Amino acid sequence: MFELSGITKRYGERLALDDVGFTVGDGRLTGFVGANGAGKTTAMRIILGLLTADAGTVTLNGASLNAVDRRRFGYMPEERGLYPKMRVLEQTVYLARLHGWSPAAAHRNAVDLLDRLGLGERANDTIESLSLGNQQRAQIAAALVHRPEVLVLDEPFSGLDPMAVETVQSVLAEAAASGAPVLFSSHQLDVVERLCDDLVIIADGRIRAAGSSDALRTEHATERWELLMSGDAGWLRQEPGIRVDEFDGGWAVFEAESDAARQAVLAEAVSRGEVVTFTRERTSLAQIFKEVVR
Incomplete structure (x- = not known):
């Protein structure tokens, strides 16, 4: 379980996050919902240590996060960050190796994951030759190939056709079933509603609602x-x-x-x-x- 508590972040005079707090439970799929500019990406970057909060804490199982802890996370940014001229399999194996996997194990992980994401036949193609939807699947593979204990994904369903959405949903559900806390943002409310155990709704940098899907339906x-x-x-x-x-x-x-x-x-x-x-x-x-x- 990881938890945000009292997270505040300013950019000059603009208050991007105002006392933000919520929990992502073990084995729970948590949807992070808000309009553009609401603060989702800023919060995710603080979780990963890419930004520093002005106040507040992020904890994993009750302890403050450090660099070693964050190596156990899988993170997918909204912006694509893969090397365009590398082949899909080559790049996925490389990223697993960076997390300490042996060459053989990294290759097995990558091949299995690319097959599950429907990219097996494109494994030897370069990233730049893929469609935008397949590039998105490759980005998801990059976040998952080292078998992270925690997942934080920014707009993982962006640009995916309905069949690809179903495939990615299945992979994320498997990660949660293994016990991983999974937090993902999405503008596709129908996908969030179908997939998530818990919801966090943010607007203007403040949490407006958080809890299980059933509890929020009852409350509202x-x-x-x-x-x-x-x-x-x-x-x-x-x-x-x-x-x-x-x-x-x-x-x-x-x-x-x-x-x-x-x-x-x-x-x-x-x-x-x-x-x-x-x-x-x-x-x-x-x-x-x-x-x-x-």
Whole structure:
């Protein structure tokens, strides 16, 4: 487990991080969500020791991080940092060797990881010859090839097609299943929602919400109901105690001020035609994000 506590960082007069604190648990996939400029990359660079905080601490299993500890981390920056003219396999093996792996073990790790990331057939191609999506996969391989105990990834899904997203998700889930704390940022809220155990939402350099996905949904849930029926649902707008949020023919999403108002909607829908769906809507990460940053 690693933890940030009271992290503050200024760039001149601009306060980039303001008393930032959160925990990334062992074996947990934690999504770090925020708009551009919110402070995600600055926080990640402080975790890795690439920037120095003006105040606050970063600890691993309760102890302050040092250079030796950080060698156990796998880090993927948002900017690509690979050597463009090196071959994919050659570069991945080289990076494993820098972390102390023997030539044979580094080669085995690299070949296995590139195969899992769908780059096995491109192993002998140069980085610069790859598509942007495959360059992103190579960057992920670079972060994982030394089998790190902790992962910090800045926008790992950027530029990936849906199939590649699924592949990378699987690799990160395996890392977490082995016990590694995994922190990654992403603008793709649907990916974060699908993959993460925990969420950290940051805006203007301050943490606005942090916790398990289920806990945040419970805390920030707006009770909305979805109705899908065979006939037109326009009558719903006239029902007492009901506010319609979305509507399209026989489909509507609405809020009810009481259980009685909701039950009255169901009874009226049944009397008017076949009810296909009547269920409570699951609060999405996008809805939580909008609520906590406004």
